[in-house]
Amino acid sequence: MPDETSTPTRPDVLIIGGGWAGSIMAKELTEAGLNVTMLERGHDHSTAVEGTYPGSIDELRGAIRKRLFQKLARTSLTIRNRPDQTALPYRQLTAFLPGEGVGGAGLHWSGCHFRATEDDLRLRSATIERYGENFIPKDMHLQDYGVTYGELEPFFDKAEKVFGTSGEASSVRGQKTGRGNIFAPDRSDHFPLPPMADTFSASVFRAAATDMGYHPFSIPAANASQPYTNPYGCQMGPCNFCGYCSGYACYLYSKASPNVNILPALRQDRRFTLITQAQVLEIMLDDTHKKATGVRYVDLSSRTEKTLEADLVILSAFQLHNVHLMLVSGIGQPYDPVTQTGTIGRNFTYQTITSSRVWLPEDRFTSQFVGAGGAGVAIDDFNHPGFDRGRLGFIGGSPIWVNQAGLKPIAAAQGSGGKGAPRWGSAYKSAMIDQYRHSLGIDAHGSNMAYRDVYLDLDPTWTNAYGQPLLRMTFTWKDNDIRMNQHVVSHIGDIAHAMGATRTSLNSLQPGQPFDSRVYQTTHLNGGVIMGENPKTSALNRYLQSWDVPNLFVIGSSAFPQGMGYNPTGLVAALAYWSAHHIRRTYLRNPGPMVSA
Amino acid sequence: MTSSSPPRSYGASAPLSRRGFMGGAASLSSVPLLSRTAEAEPDKKAPKVPENDPAHYKPTFFSQEEYLFLCHACERIFPQDENGPGAQALGAPRFIDRQMSTPYGFGDLWYMKAPFHEGPPELGYQLPYNPRDLYRGTITPINTHCLMTYNALFAALPPDRQDEVLHDMENNRLRFNDIPGAAFFEQLRTNTLEGAFADPAYGGNHDMGGWKMMGFPGARADFMDWINQEGAPYPFGPVGMPARPDPYSSAFQTDEEG
Numbered sequence: 001m002p003d004e005t006s007t008p009t010r011p012d013v014l015i016i017g018g019g020w021a022g023s024i025m026a027k028e029l030t031e032a033g034l035n036v037t038m039l040e041r042g043h044d045h046s047t048a049v050e051g052t053y054p055g056s057i058d059e060l061r062g063a064i065r066k067r068l069f070q071k072l073a074r075t076s077l078t079i080r081n082r083p084d085q086t087a088l089p090y091r092q093l094t095a096f097l098p099g100e101g102v103g104g105a106g107l108h109w110s111g112c113h114f115r116a117t118e119d120d121l122r123l124r125s126a127t128i129e130r131y132g133e134n135f136i137p138k139d140m141h142l143q144d145y146g147v148t149y150g151e152l153e154p155f156f157d158k159a160e161k162v163f164g165t166s167g168e169a170s171s172v173r174g175q176k177t178g179r180g181n182i183f184a185p186d187r188s189d190h191f192p193l194p195p196m197a198d199t200f201s202a203s204v205f206r207a208a209a210t211d212m213g214y215h216p217f218s219i220p221a222a223n224a225s226q227p228y229t230n231p232y233g234c235q236m237g238p239c240n241f242c243g244y245c246s247g248y249a250c251y252l253y254s255k256a257s258p259n260v261n262i263l264p265a266l267r268q269d270r271r272f273t274l275i276t277q278a279q280v281l282e283i284m285l286d287d288t289h290k291k292a293t294g295v296r297y298v299d300l301s302s303r304t305e306k307t308l309e310a311d312l313v314i315l316s317a318f319q320l321h322n323v324h325l326m327l328v329s330g331i332g333q334p335y336d337p338v339t340q341t342g343t344i345g346r347n348f349t350y351q352t353i354t355s356s357r358v359w360l361p362e363d364r365f366t367s368q369f370v371g372a373g374g375a376g377v378a379i380d381d382f383n384h385p386g387f388d389r390g391r392l393g394f395i396g397g398s399p400i401w402v403n404q405a406g407l408k409p410i411a412a413a414q415g416s417g418g419k420g421a422p423r424w425g426s427a428y429k430s431a432m433i434d435q436y437r438h439s440l441g442i443d444a445h446g447s448n449m450a451y452r453d454v455y456l457d458l459d460p461t462w463t464n465a466y467g468q469p470l471l472r473m474t475f476t477w478k479d480n481d482i483r484m485n486q487h488v489v490s491h492i493g494d495i496a497h498a499m500g501a502t503r504t505s506l507n508s509l510q511p512g513q514p515f516d517s518r519v520y521q522t523t524h525l526n527g528g529v530i531m532g533e534n535p536k537t538s539a540l541n542r543y544l545q546s547w548d549v550p551n552l553f554v555i556g557s558s559a560f561p562q563g564m565g566y567n568p569t570g571l572v573a574a575l576a577y578w579s580a581h582h583i584r585r586t587y588l589r590n591p592g593p594m595v596s597a
Numbered sequence: 598m599t600s601s602s603p604p605r606s607y608g609a610s611a612p613l614s615r616r617g618f619m620g621g622a623a624s625l626s627s628v629p630l631l632s633r634t635a636e637a638e639p640d641k642k643a644p645k646v647p648e649n650d651p652a653h654y655k656p657t658f659f660s661q662e663e664y665l666f667l668c669h670a671c672e673r674i675f676p677q678d679e680n681g682p683g684a685q686a687l688g689a690p691r692f693i694d695r696q697m698s699t700p701y702g703f704g705d706l707w708y709m710k711a712p713f714h715e716g717p718p719e720l721g722y723q724l725p726y727n728p729r730d731l732y733r734g735t736i737t738p739i740n741t742h743c744l745m746t747y748n749a750l751f752a753a754l755p756p757d758r759q760d761e762v763l764h765d766m767e768n769n770r771l772r773f774n775d776i777p778g779a780a781f782f783e784q785l786r787t788n789t790l791e792g793a794f795a796d797p798a799y800g801g802n803h804d805m806g807g808w809k810m811m812g813f814p815g816a817r818a819d820f821m822d823w824i825n826q827e828g829a830p831y832p833f834g835p836v837g838m839p840a841r842p843d844p845y846s847s848a849f850q851t852d853e854e855g
Contacts, residue, residue: 054816054838060795065701076708079720088720091708200825242818251818364828369813370820409794409813414787423767424674424786425760433680436811437830462710516719 011037014295014310016280017317019104021555021576023258025314028580030271039278039297042101045259051249059408063247068108070098075464077320081476081514083453089462096523098318103259105318105523110246110373110405111255113165113222114566115156118149118185119385131390137480139452141347143561146533146542149185152574157188159573163256164228164236167191167220181217183384193225196375201366201440205402206377208498214379219403221374222256232265243406245373277301281466283313283329292552315554322558323456323528324471332539332548337453343539345456349563351524352446352481358496359439359503366440371406382488383565394480398446398488398565412436444488448563451478456528475515482509524568526560541595544579550593553579651688651803658697663736669752671789673759681810689792692801702728724780735781738773796838808835
């Protein structure tokens, strides 16, 4: 055993955070011959320990008592809806669930694995081209990523092959193929695995959507539809629709995770060092404040503070923590919503998601316990770039989908009732049982735009266990996104009718409705350290390199200028491979800014 | 309902007892404890019942008076009826008592740093109390309220009166010292439903009664042949997790504070 108070030897690269982004960067940079040390604040997680049946499918231990999630007792954030409010601590994990431990949120995610659309990556330019500059609401910070779909395509492809993604293409190298999403951009190759099977509820949705002239497709799923060995030699077993993806470690090695798809290869590489229970407190800078020298962290196992130096620092923690570390390290200028100067904390966005419910006749059982996190059927008719927003007057859109991921009994019971229906007592009990047996969920999983007064900064009052200020979130729903959501949800009722619904409960955002942190929505948080083409409005250049500190790269959904209609992980992975590619090809030969400011 | 659907009937007799309560000057001693507890009549030989029958549970966190309240309040939230067993028969109160001794009970899963300020409901839970505090700080005041208003402890009230008290809590018409009634009600509802549907290893969901009622097949976790059966009911009843000596042995490795 190494002396636990010793400081590890100096690596070439320090990676902060052991989720998807950190694991991809570690793999790429060890392949480039560099010595890489990855620091993870939580424990190590491996399927053989964390994922063993039946402990891994224990709902109370898993999703209810939040086994794989961030330990709020140590650090949280504060939340408010408007800048004139006092933000209050997020004391219980409810609306969103950051991960903790090796694999990060990539261990407990569902597996929906989308690419971005061409327009998602250049939404400002595309909006102006289609509708004119006046179409953009005042105080909306609509921006381009600075990278195009064409440039990212090889990296989307690479990520799908590493993740073992199941799906069906529509267009490969310009050739029409299969019955995939006809609105999806062209691809250089097929998905590595065929699409996941439709659950009963997804098949009913697919049939109804087809009849109505929509264009249903299988959601691309990083759940293996067949046995698979990825380019790193990591193996996945076929998914059996056990229903324990979101919130759980997959006991079958079927759901892609850093732990299953990358780390088994990395752990064999002597250039790779993993330090767990290492809570990074600060990225250290030299006197010029233009160069990162390393990190200061707390070794939670020995309760000692340590420093570690390196030539290159990769910040790849969860979105919120990337922003927090930039702010507490004093890198870049914090965003000020009054003057609209500064970039750190700017363009914080979320996902405009609402879930509606559809009841089928009593002789049809939806078996909601059956499911896979990424499996399902979606339509992009209200999300794709060509969908005419001009007459509707909003920017963005939503896929609509039936993504039956496996509904467990405690979650089903807690979620039943409400909207006027009884929440307890005999009437509740009957309705809850009926809802579990005969209903299904349909989501509008929409984009979320960035606004002047929606941002992240440091809280003046509350601190974490290490004495640092908590991150402060100022977030609420805005008119553009509420109208987008209402328009999309207005079509769900017709689809439900075509599905043979006996009853529906449609949910959409209402004007003036504040963001409610008590209700689980999704963990798709974006922005705060965004990429772009102008250092005045972005923290990172198009290679995800800090404009201010060129030997620092910040990888994750924190780089997204706005939230797209899809789940973020596919784009996070592609951006990580894109950044790594250019670090390997350009930066390592000539360390310094890769784009002149 | 097709004939192959999981059974919804529940034939066992109710362990819940309000028999013997005739109104009048109520005190703790006049309220019947849960029937069938051996403790009630220590010298008589109790009929043989399964060892894990929830009715025989002796709480370790809650006092007898608190536990009696808990049994009755949980049962109103999730009552025994034609759909199947209620919270008490399922062991939800036992589940809650056991949860009080876990990191969850002590609030170790929550951010509990001061200061504590009230705010708009959308900003979430802001009380300085962990689940243990919420139960301990509320049950006795509720009973006091019931005694002063209805001249009886909560457990001795007729069901519709109990529902009234619960509704008053849910809608925040009651406040117990600085704990809003709704905060306690939500804690109670949440834990009751957890107790009805968590794996039986945690003390609730007795005999997987919650799962049977709902049609959840438990720890099967393999539906390769049931991805799409065109809406037919799933034919098999539930299975529980194999018994583990202590479900917390590896579940909650409490991290050391840095």
